[in-house]
Amino acid sequence: xxxxxxxxxxxxxxxxxxxxxxxxxxxxxxxxxxxxxxxxxxxxxxxxxxxxxxxxxxxxxxxxxxxxxxxxxxxxxxxxxxxxxxxxxxxxxxxxxxxxxxxxxxxxxxxx
Amino acid sequence: xxxxxxxxxxxxxxxxxxxxxxxxxxxxxxxxxxxxxxxxxxxxxxxxxxxxxxxxxxxxxxxxxxxxxxxxxxxxxxxxxxxxxxxxxxxxxxxxxxxxxxxxxxxxxxx
Numbered sequence: 001x002x003x004x005x006x007x008x009x010x011x012x013x014x015x016x017x018x019x020x021x022x023x024x025x026x027x028x029x030x031x032x033x034x035x036x037x038x039x040x041x042x043x044x045x046x047x048x049x050x051x052x053x054x055x056x057x058x059x060x061x062x063x064x065x066x067x068x069x070x071x072x073x074x075x076x077x078x079x080x081x082x083x084x085x086x087x088x089x090x091x092x093x094x095x096x097x098x099x100x101x102x103x104x105x106x107x108x109x110x111x112x
Numbered sequence: 113x114x115x116x117x118x119x120x121x122x123x124x125x126x127x128x129x130x131x132x133x134x135x136x137x138x139x140x141x142x143x144x145x146x147x148x149x150x151x152x153x154x155x156x157x158x159x160x161x162x163x164x165x166x167x168x169x170x171x172x173x174x175x176x177x178x179x180x181x182x183x184x185x186x187x188x189x190x191x192x193x194x195x196x197x198x199x200x201x202x203x204x205x206x207x208x209x210x211x212x213x214x215x216x217x218x219x220x221x222x223x
Contacts, residue, residue, distance in 0.1 A: 034210070041218070042215075044200070044213045046211075046212060093154065093155070095211065103157075
């Protein structure tokens with residue numbers, strides 16, 4: 001089956017720093033990937049659609065300058081949380097689309 | 113914005129009992145999927161039901177879909193303590209590429 005990985009699995013950073021999270025499709029190519037965030041005991045909220053070779057499409061209320069998305073190849077999308085603050089602490093999950101969605105294992109971000 | 117609402121938000125049952133979770137959504141769909149998530153972990157895909165299907169089974173799982181009511185239910189029979197997790201429905205609004213999740217039901221199965 002299709003496998004999607006995320007790196008790192010967890011990260012702790014200081015307030016004001018930027019953090020990059022990688023999402024890779026390991027055995028298939030994906031022109032479209034998605035980024036979600038999940039607060040404790042809440043559901044997954046779609047943040048943006050990442051399109052290979054073009055700009056990401058952000059959901060309403062998601063700051064594109066805060067959450068930079070780059071989809072430079074057919075197997076890699078990155079999410080950079082810029083100038084992170086404690087309220088950005090969350091579980092970030094990506095998915096890659098090939099006929100259906102395949103989800104990564106998630107990245108837990110803690111901003112101190 | 114989230115597509116679906118789920119009820120109950122939380123469900124606590126005894127091992128061996130059946131657990132039923134419901135999901136409602138707002139737009140037309142091609143597929144509806146159910147996922148499971150253990151605390152702090154990634155998603156596990158349970159079952160997919162297409163809009164032209166009314167019922168689907170997989171082991172102890174039974175999923176129904178009523179497109180006229182825009183609702184689905186997930187039944188777990190003979191529950192086990194290991195079934196304790198959060199369960200989410202997810203849809204593809206208007207048959208698009210996006211997957212939108214419902215609010216989820218937190219199931220707790222007491223041994």
